[in-house]
Amino acid sequence: xxxxxxxxxxxxxxxxxxxxxxxxxxxxxxxxxxxxxxxxxxxxxxxxxxxxxxxxxxxxxxxxxxxxxxxxxxxxxxxxxxxxxxxxxxxxxxxxxxxxxxxxxxxxxxxxxxxxxxxxxxxxxxxxxxxxxxxxxxxxxxxxxxxxxxxxxxxxxxxxxxxxxxxxxxxxxxxxxxxxxxxxxxxxxxxxxxxxxxxxx
Amino acid sequence: xxxxxxxxxxxxxxxxxxxxxxxxxxxxxxxxxxxxxxxxxxxxxxxxxxxxxxxxxxxxxxxxxxxxxxxxxxxxxxxxxxxxxxxxxxxxxxxxxxxxxxxxxxxxxxxxxxxxxxxxxxxxxxxxxxxxxxxxxxxxxxxxxxxxxxxxxxxxxxxxxxxxxxxxxxxxxxxxxxxxxxxxxxxxxxxxxxxxxxxxx
Numbered sequence: 001x002x003x004x005x006x007x008x009x010x011x012x013x014x015x016x017x018x019x020x021x022x023x024x025x026x027x028x029x030x031x032x033x034x035x036x037x038x039x040x041x042x043x044x045x046x047x048x049x050x051x052x053x054x055x056x057x058x059x060x061x062x063x064x065x066x067x068x069x070x071x072x073x074x075x076x077x078x079x080x081x082x083x084x085x086x087x088x089x090x091x092x093x094x095x096x097x098x099x100x101x102x103x104x105x106x107x108x109x110x111x112x113x114x115x116x117x118x119x120x121x122x123x124x125x126x127x128x129x130x131x132x133x134x135x136x137x138x139x140x141x142x143x144x145x146x147x148x149x150x151x152x153x154x155x156x157x158x159x160x161x162x163x164x165x166x167x168x169x170x171x172x173x174x175x176x177x178x179x180x181x182x183x184x185x186x187x188x189x190x191x192x193x194x195x196x197x198x199x200x201x
Numbered sequence: 202x203x204x205x206x207x208x209x210x211x212x213x214x215x216x217x218x219x220x221x222x223x224x225x226x227x228x229x230x231x232x233x234x235x236x237x238x239x240x241x242x243x244x245x246x247x248x249x250x251x252x253x254x255x256x257x258x259x260x261x262x263x264x265x266x267x268x269x270x271x272x273x274x275x276x277x278x279x280x281x282x283x284x285x286x287x288x289x290x291x292x293x294x295x296x297x298x299x300x301x302x303x304x305x306x307x308x309x310x311x312x313x314x315x316x317x318x319x320x321x322x323x324x325x326x327x328x329x330x331x332x333x334x335x336x337x338x339x340x341x342x343x344x345x346x347x348x349x350x351x352x353x354x355x356x357x358x359x360x361x362x363x364x365x366x367x368x369x370x371x372x373x374x375x376x377x378x379x380x381x382x383x384x385x386x387x388x389x390x391x392x393x394x395x396x397x398x399x400x401x402x
Contacts, residue, residue: 062350
């Protein structure tokens with residue numbers, strides 16, 4: 001498996017990467033407790049994208065596991081979830097954070113957020129997202145209780161844990177290192193950190 | 202509470218209704234086991250709409266209950282969930298059915314579906330949806346097990362059960378009587394049925 005350059009997604013920022021069908025992206029939780037909001041769009045038509053509500057219906061499960069096909073809003077496989085070295089707690093339920101979220105949490109100044117990071121990351125490669133789909137929140141630990149109540153847990157991952165997602169179609173992968181520093185969603189220290197990724201051919 | 206005309210949403214079809222802030226919509230599960238995919242869009246800007254992923258984050262719960270504020274993708278209250286005579290099993294997890302879903306279930310001819318019903322219902326009142334948001338699936342019974350596995354349950358509602366949703370902003374409410382007749386999501390008979398609604402001032 002040929003590995004190319006290791007690329008940094010700085011803390012609190014977004015990055016987009018083009019994947020050809022057959023290539024994979026390896027996303028490394030370098031410091032161990034950073035949530036990465038993840039999206040994928042068809043390179044041919046950005047209105048087709050990885051969709052959490054279609055994924056749950058297809059898997060008949062809230063959480064995707066390594067081995068699962070990840071599907072779009074047209075129920076086609078966009079990525080194969082090949083590897084996961086973490087305990088497998090990711091999240092499909094929660095929206096990307098946004099300026100509205102931080103305003104409700106008491107922020108009066110602008111706060112970095114995953115929704116704006118998605119749009120900025122795509123603009124950086126000359127594209128525009130038609131919307132902000134519900135993200136696959138890698139390593140975000142949202143336990144669901146019996147009554148359907150959810151909690152904002154700390155990640156169960158450790159430094160160096162990674163996932164490998166292999167493209168089933170030409171697509172654009174987008175990552176945001178979640179800038180949440182008010183709730184302990186990125187660990188008890190509430191300190192967003194950088195992560196790294198590689199494109200694998 | 203002034204009640205106006207009782208309006209039918211035929212089986213397998215969609216209808217849209219304009220609500221002014223302060224008005225409410227009462228949706229009646231006339232025959233008792235019909236799932237209604239429900240959406241709401243801001244009348245001023247259709248890119249703001251009731252959003253399941255933002256709702257779950259706000260409620261910190263998978264299911265909304267009577268008494269809850271239902272929020273948009275800008276985390277503003279669009280509707281107040283005022284009344285629910287059913288046991289309260291609705292669904293926020295599953296995508297609206299679509300042609301891709303029915304193709305995967307083996308249909309070779311066109312099958313009515315909630316996604317197309319949304320778009321047709323809005324066109325009928327001169328509007329266009331910017332996308333098909335994840336719906337609030339009224340009376341759709343999706344039990345979630347401890348491992349996060351989901352089931353396609355039959356509705357727990359009975360004939361005449363209703364919900365009342367009161368508009369917190371001028372909005373467009375859209376309903377689709379889910380045409381699913383392959384899985385027992387609309388009851389064991391797999392027979393989609395009409396429902397009715399009223400606008401309450």
